[in-house]
Amino acid sequence: MRARSWIPLVLLLLAWSYFxxxxxDFAWVAAGRLRDMAGARIGSPTLRPSREAEVGRSLAQGEEIAGYLRGLRRAAPDALTVAGAPEAAREQLRRSLxxxxxxxxxxxxxxxxxxxxxxxxxxTYRELKVPVLPGVYATGMYLRPKTADPAQKLPLVISAHGRGGMPSETADGKLPGLRKSRRDLAWDALKHGYAVWLPVYVHYNQDGSDFRDRLTARAWQAGTSLPAIEIAKTVKVLDALLKRPDIDAGRVAMMGHSYGGFYTLYTTALDPRIRVAVVAAYFNDREAVLDGSEPTxxxxxxFPDSLTLWRDxxxxxxxAPRPLLIEAxxxxQxxxxAGARKxxxxxxxxxxRLGVADRFEFREFVARHDFDGEAAMNFIDRHLKPSPRGARE
Known part of the structure; x- marks a missing residue:
């Protein structure tokens, strides 16, 4: 009986020790902090630098590293060197991306x-959903001029829109459709008799916030990059579109505005099936642009080597030597x-150097962060020479 009287006490002590x-733990940590404080007050003053001195050392090392990195940028090969070994450089670009x-x-x-x-x-408007990666699809709109003969093989323009701002709704809650505008990358292409692919890129949440940075970090952690995934989507769409009987596989152009200009430049660099490229409101002194928008x-x-090997x-x-128009x-804003001119x-x-100076054009026009579709299509026309049968009168 006496032994049993200790059981509640033991259980109480066990419960108390658990809770x-x-x-x-807190008492142990607090005691450690007090011990550290005492040691700091009675320890040797030799290794007790002032805060100002310690910050100065840190800043000095930071400046040394910044100078070293600037030197790496300056030592990067120029565009002529890249053009001299295009296949090796293209493989390096793949690794960097x-x-x-x-x-x-x-x-x-x-x-x-x-x-x-x-x-x-x-x-005529058709939505396509193309499998690209496990669980990942490329979506967008395939447009064909209404006046074109249904049996005619038309040249294709990939029209890559930029991020801009969140698209504004019309009075009925819908987004505005095709419209004649400097910013519209489909209007002029249709008018000139081209089939058009309008890709969808990742930019926004439903509330309008940009979540590309989150996806960018997750892609890096998984061994790839967000641009690599988005470029892969365009490449897979090309695989599908160029099998269509109503597309002329030998006459493909890509043009893009802002973020679309980025994707146009890089996708064309990696995929030789794109015969002509127009890059608007993107091409610039990328070092100045990124340094001016630091840190993120x-x-x-x-991505790796983006400011050493892969300036614009x-x-x-x-x-090169495929035709390229830069619009700025x-x-x-x-x-x-000034960066584009540089x-x-x-x-x-x-x-x-390649003997095809007539295939490159740098064109300034009076505008802000804009796109001139008519000038872009005139350039594409010169180099793809589409049949006039598909063009609108």
Whole structure:
């Protein structure tokens, strides 16, 4: 009987030891802090530098590292060097972008899903869903001029829109459709008799916030990059579109505005099936743009070697000798015209060295962060020479 009287006490002590563990842990940590404080007050003054001196040492080392990195940028090969060994450079670009992403080369058993959305006086609209990676699809709109003969093989323009701002709704809650505008990358292409692919890129949440940075970090952690995934989507769409009987596989152009300009430049550099490229409101002195938006602006453009090997002129050198038009608004508020003027001559020298100077054009026009579709299509026309039968009168 006497032994049993100790059982409640033992259970109480066990319960107390379990629930009091955080109290014991806190007391242990507090005692350690007091011990550290005492040691700091009575320890040797030899290794007790002032805060100002310690911060000074840190800043000095930071400046040393910054200078070293600037030297690496200056030592990077120029666009002419890249153009001199295009296949080796193209392979290096793939490594820098971590392209292609894992799963890209695995054949998909899924079919392309095509949905007729409708038609109007301008075009027939079809939405396509193309399998790209496990669980990842490229979606967008395939447009064909209403006046074109259904049996005619049309040249194709990939029209890559930029991020801009969140698209504004019309009074009925829908997004505005095709419209004649400097910013519209489909209107002029249809008018000139081209089929058009309008890709969808990742930019926004439903509430309008940009979540590219989150995806960028997750892609790096998984061994690839967000640009690699988005470029892979365009490449897989090309695989599908160029099998269509209504597309002329030998006449493909890509043009893009802002972020679309980035994707146009890099996708064309990697995929020779794109015969002509127009890059608007993107091409610039990328070092100045990224340094001016530090620490995290345009995070997805900060992939390995992006400011050593892959300044914009070096990527453009991998487009050569294919025709390339650079458009830049002389009042661009995001990418100042001075930067474009500084680096465009590097690309011009590449085309001159290859004996195809007439295939490169750097065009300034009076605008801000804009796109001139008519000028873009005139350039594409000169180099793809589409049949006039598909053009609108």
């Amino acid at each position: 009091a563990r955080p109290v014991y 971590r392209y292609p992403p894992p799963g890209f080369d695995t054949p998909s058993t899924e079919a392309v899903v095509e949905t007729l959305v409708g038609e109007d006086e301008f075009a 602006g345009f995070l997805d453009w900060r 002129p070096s990527v453009a050198a991998l487009v 608004g002389n009042q661009d 995001l990418f100042p015209i 680096v465009a001559p590097e690309v011009e020298r590449v085309y001159e």
